Amino acid sequence: MSPYGWIDQALETVHRADWYRSVREIAGPSAPWIELEGQRLLNFASNDYLGLAGDPRLAEAAITAIQTWGTGTGGSRLVSGHRPIHQQLERAIATWKQTAAALVFSSGYLANLGTINALVGGRDLILADVYNHASLKQGARLTGAKLLEYRHKNMVDLRAQLARHRGEYRRCLLLTDGVFSMDGDLCPLPSWWALPPNMRRCS
Numbered sequence: 540m541s542p543y544g545w546i547d548q549a550l551e552t553v554h555r556a557d558w559y560r561s562v563r564e565i566a567g568p569s570a571p572w573i574e575l576e577g578q579r580l581l582n583f584a585s586n587d588y589l590g591l592a593g594d595p596r597l598a599e600a601a602i603t604a605i606q607t608w609g610t611g612t613g614g615s616r617l618v619s620g621h622r623p624i625h626q627q628l629e630r631a632i633a634t635w636k637q638t639a640a641a642l643v644f645s646s647g648y649l650a651n652l653g654t655i656n657a658l659v660g661g662r663d664l665i666l667a668d669v670y671n672h673a674s675l676k677q678g679a680r681l682t683g684a685k686l687l688e689y690r691h692k693n694m695v696d697l698r699a700q701l702a703r704h705r706g707e708y709r710r711c712l713l714l715t716d717g718v719f720s721m722d723g724d725l726c727p728l729p730s731w732w733a734l735p736p737n738m739r740r741c742s
């Protein structure tokens with residue numbers, strides 16, 4: 540038997556469970572109306588909320604940047620440096636958001652992996668909403684911290700788990716999506732501020 544036979548078996552299981560996923564081809568650029576497999580459809584599955592992916596001013600700026608700087612950095616940023624436009628972008632974002640600094644990641648997934656791992660490590664606790672996006676779940680796992688999930692948006696469960704486990708760890712990160720991507724419901728963030736200060740503290 541081929542050493543890769545298990546792949547076919549695994550694929551068969553995936554197909555049998557009707558979990559197989561394949562990518563559909565969209566004709567044309569990102570826009571509210573798209574053509575998908577010959578049908579004209581209004582796209583509710585996009586994250587181009589502001590329509591910026593099709594904005595001609597951004598397209599022009601991207602073309603100019605590519606002509607000036609090329610299509611890639613040619614190396615990892617920490618090892619081989621960044622270009623002035625990277626710094627300009629991050630400074631502009633920090634000014635706009637009124638923060639000390641900003642860091643741009645190439646995708647939302649990577650932003651969650653990078654930031655969570657910068658905040659907690661093996662001696663820490665992460666309390667996470669069970670419906671969090673996969674990037675938050677994977678980011679949390681990579682830290683090596685103790686990961687506990689509380690019931691979806693359930694402050695009673697969150698408080699109980701905090702009270703039970705917080706004392707055993709150095710830092711605690713409460714991890715939640717603001718808008719949950721599967722159902723579009725919101726985390727009740729204001730009620731988090733009603734947590735006693737010693738439970739909110741992150742250090």
Ligand SMILES: Cc1ncc(COP(=O)(O)O)c(C=O)c1O
Nearest residue numbers: 646647648649672674716719720
């Ligand atoms: C809530 C949420 N977080 C993170 C991501 C990952 O973002 P990206 O597709 O930019 O990697 C998504 C993408 O669907 C998302 O819905």
